[in-house]
Amino acid sequence: MESLLRILDLLLPRRCVGCGKKGVSLCGECTDALPRAVAAPLDCEALFDYNHKVVRRAVWRLKYRGDRTLAEIFGKRMAEEFLEEHTQMLSRLAYGGRILLIPVPSTRKRYFERGYNQAELIARALAQGKTDVWEPADVLYKIRDNQRQTTLKDRIERKKNVSDIIAVKDKHLTANRICVVVDDVITTGATMCACMGALKKSGARAVYGIAVAHGEKMW
Numbered sequence: 001m002e003s004l005l006r007i008l009d010l011l012l013p014r015r016c017v018g019c020g021k022k023g024v025s026l027c028g029e030c031t032d033a034l035p036r037a038v039a040a041p042l043d044c045e046a047l048f049d050y051n052h053k054v055v056r057r058a059v060w061r062l063k064y065r066g067d068r069t070l071a072e073i074f075g076k077r078m079a080e081e082f083l084e085e086h087t088q089m090l091s092r093l094a095y096g097g098r099i100l101l102i103p104v105p106s107t108r109k110r111y112f113e114r115g116y117n118q119a120e121l122i123a124r125a126l127a128q129g130k131t132d133v134w135e136p137a138d139v140l141y142k143i144r145d146n147q148r149q150t151t152l153k154d155r156i157e158r159k160k161n162v163s164d165i166i167a168v169k170d171k172h173l174t175a176n177r178i179c180v181v182v183d184d185v186i187t188t189g190a191t192m193c194a195c196m197g198a199l200k201k202s203g204a205r206a207v208y209g210i211a212v213a214h215g216e217k218m219w
Contacts, residue, residue, distance in 0.1 A: 014069070017057040025069045026058050031077065037214040041189035043196065043207070045082055047074070050185055050215030059184055059213060063118045071118065074184075074212045075125025082210050083126060083180070087133055090178050090206075098135040100174065101126050104183040104195055105142045105166070122212065123182040134180075139173050140166055140195055166194040168202040175203035186214045 015022055018030030037046035048055045062070040090099050103119035111117055127134040143165050181195045196207045
């Protein structure tokens with residue numbers, strides 16, 4: 001997959017998804033201009049408004065083309081705005097131990113189709129340069145995929161029934177730990193809440209959620 005992406009980059013050089021500038025997937029000027037997310041679900045934070053076209057394009061490129069440079073751009077910004085702001089408080093809760101950065105899992109089928117999990121790429125980027133404080137940890141797995149929901153009634157039912165799609169691999173890994181769940185997009189919040197709920201049941205001391213963007217899916 002990585003070799004294919006390198007070939008594509010040679011044939012089709014990266015351009016900023018906002019302004020078209022060559023050589024970068026999302027330039028600093030366009031990143032700074034992205035609209036902030038509206039309020040995310042309880043105990044969650046998100047950077048950008050998912051309803052904005054540049055945000056959607058960037059997320060699509062990360063999610064479906066595996067553009068690791070976008071994971072690094074988003075991860076750095078999330079680290080600056082979320083983790084660095086809260087690290088002192090979280091470190092006190094962790095009693096000096098490392099804080100777990102836990103990506104929202106994908107199904108095995110989807111992982112093998114794409115060759116990566118975009119949430120895992122973001123979590124790794126978040127931890128760069130701070131491995132003494134933050135520890136990427138692949139501790140969740142998806143029992144089954146949640147079906148696409150199209151109506152308001154479906155979305156309400158999804159929130160009720162989604163809690164049984166996520167499980168913790170080993171409760172000893174999360175017991176009494178501070179856990180931060182990482183994802184690319186929070187839409188209804190059902191999957192994020194399912195991840196956070198599974199970690200709380202596993203004995204985590206505190207659980208928070210962060211994402212690149214928040215808002216209803218428009219495509």
